[in-house]
Amino acid sequence: MTTGYKTKARAELAELIAHKKDKIFKASELAQELSNSSLSTIYRNLQLMEKNGYIQSFGTDENKEICYRYIGPGDCQNKIHLICRKCGKFFHLEGDALQKIKKSILKECDFYVNQQESCLFGYCSRCYQKENPQAK
Numbered sequence: 001m002t003t004g005y006k007t008k009a010r011a012e013l014a015e016l017i018a019h020k021k022d023k024i025f026k027a028s029e030l031a032q033e034l035s036n037s038s039l040s041t042i043y044r045n046l047q048l049m050e051k052n053g054y055i056q057s058f059g060t061d062e063n064k065e066i067c068y069r070y071i072g073p074g075d076c077q078n079k080i081h082l083i084c085r086k087c088g089k090f091f092h093l094e095g096d097a098l099q100k101i102k103k104s105i106l107k108e109c110d111f112y113v114n115q116q117e118s119c120l121f122g123y124c125s126r127c128y129q130k131e132n133p134q135a136k
């Protein structure tokens with residue numbers, strides 16, 4: 001394998017991921033879309049991209065596969081992402097609400113939140129109500 005090929009494979013992967021803004025993705029899904037990259041190459045490139053702050057991993061799915069999200073350049077950087085554990089939908093926390101939360105965390109915990117790297121996990125109201133039909 002030449003360096004040129006490696007770089008091309010990585011560029012293709014980066015391009016694909018840039019279109020997965022606000023979506024959870026996994027290496028096996030990327031492998032299906034990138035027919036000329038092996039799963040191990042994809043994993044290696046994902047590790048590199050995580051180190052460079054382009055993507056972020058956050059635990060595993062029910063099959064123990066690592067889940068990632070895109071955090072690279074773009075208009076999502078100044079938002080905190082809320083991610084539904086059930087359906088994988090992303091929600092944005094931004095503007096005044098975000099500033100309020102950042103300020104109160106700083107005040108209560110003496111801690112500066114980096115919103116680009118942060119996400120909160122839970123359930124969207126639709127999934128929550130499906131799981132807890134009696135809850136309002």
Ligand SMILES: [Zn+2]
Pocket residue numbers: 021022076079081090092
């Ligand atoms: Zn976003």
Ligand SMILES: [Zn+2]
Pocket residue numbers: 084085086087088089123124125126127128
């Ligand atoms: Zn949901």
